[in-house]
Amino acid sequence: MISRYSRKELTSIWSEENKYRIWLDVEIAAAQAMERLGHIPKGVSNVVKKKGKINVKRIHLIESKVKHDVIAFLTSITEKAGLQARYLHQGMTSSDILDTSFNIQLVQSGKILLKDIDLILKILKLKAKKYKFTPCIGRSHGIHAEPLTFGLKLASFYEEFKRNKKRLLYAIEEVSTCAISGAVGTYANVSPKVEKYVAKKLNLKIEPISTQIIPRDRHAFYFSVLAIIAGSIERVSTEIRNLQRTEVYELQEFFSKKQKGSSAMPHKKNPILSENLTGLSRIVRSYVVPALENIALWHERDISHSSVERSIGPDANITLDFALVRLSNILKNMIIYPNKMLSNLDLTKGIIFSQELMLELTKNNLSREKSYKIVQSLAKKCISQNLHLFEVVKKDKNITSRIPLNKLKKIFNYSSHFKNVNFIFNRVFK
Secondary structure: OOHHHOOHHHHOOOOHHHHHHHHHHHHHHHHHHHHHHOOOOOOHHHHHHHHOOOOHHHHHHHHHHHOOHHHHHHHHHHHHHOHHHHHOOOOOOHHHHHHHHHHHHHHHHHHHHHHHHHHHHHHHHHHHHHOOOOEEEEEEOOEEEEEEEHHHHHHHHHHHHHHHHHHHHHHHHHOOEEOOOOOOOOOOOOOHHHHHHHHHHOOOEEOOOOOOOOOOHHHHHHHHHHHHHHHHHHHHHHHHHHHOOOOOOOEEOOOOOOOOOOOOOOOOOOOHHHHHHHHHHHHHHHOHHHHHHOOOOOOOOOOHHHHHHHHHHHHHHHHHHHHHHHHHHHHHHOEEOHHHHHHHHOOOOOHHHHHHHHHHHHOOOOOHHHHHHHHHHHHHHHHHHOOOHHHHHOOOHHHHOOOOHHHHHHHOOHHHHHOOHHHHHHHHHO
16 A cells, blocks of 8 residues: 555554564464474574574575575575574475464554554544534435434444444454465365464464465455445544535535635635545445455465455555545544534524424314425415415414414424434443
């Protein structure tokens, strides 16, 4: 991933240095198990641990000749550790190292993504409670529907990211497996006890049955969860972008003192960060299809999944991490305009209370169909003539004969819409 959309904490996980360090950890753990079982001489793992140094340039140089990354890695370690390093990798296949290490990198990344989500949850919770009873208009199809509170909007996002955290925990668990099972997964030349030891040493679970590789449905699930989280990021970002539109302007991304919005128009304050997140979310979601296609490999394995994972492994995790951190900063610093929310509520002059009016008519010996028709006709009149629905209704004898004025005043009031806000908040934040 390009540095513009990367954070060091994630890029370091996907660095060549870290990858080879994990490979070495897996090889040393396997050697320790083999020593305990008496399959290789004692002391091999200690020698390799002390003398085996990672030299990325040297590994790449050897690989340019042998055309095999694991062989190049093992050769470079042997050069440093000496003759005893020849006992490394006994009975193992390359994928034992590659897959176990790839899973460790996914777990390392996933744990940072969990921290990112926790920060978003913390901010959303604080903001939701702050704006718990701040009235704003709810919209469906982009059209004014009925009143709600800005706190409820934020609580909805909070609950969604709670689900995302739960999904990610499960996805991390799904890829936390280790396979040290040999060429086609039969343990023909390596004991299952080696796998058990390595798994415990590296805090992984044993893969119940592998071929030459760990099954890729596990990874497809992990990347699918990342894509869902990206979808949630875009949902929040899209809402911010819409609410910052000039004709809405209920909130705004923070705009720093020296920031400029347009090279041509000095007045512009654009929601560029939220727009950026929309684009980054698209990138993360695009990695799901190749991850799913990696599931079906030839026989016990082929190598078609390898190039895919070399790309989507770092890119999906690094991009999502960047996006989550950017979202948390947007949410933390965004500027809210409650007065604008109130003025937008009044924009349609009371027609947002049409449902209460219709329901009250049904309680006064009118069918729902008839009540709907009456209220719809009055609402259309208000829209076409720029009138307030309450003013029209209180002069309509067909309605005032059934609903007294004091009752009508209660209908045209926000309070009924907010009576269950506490109930919803208790359910979400309990």
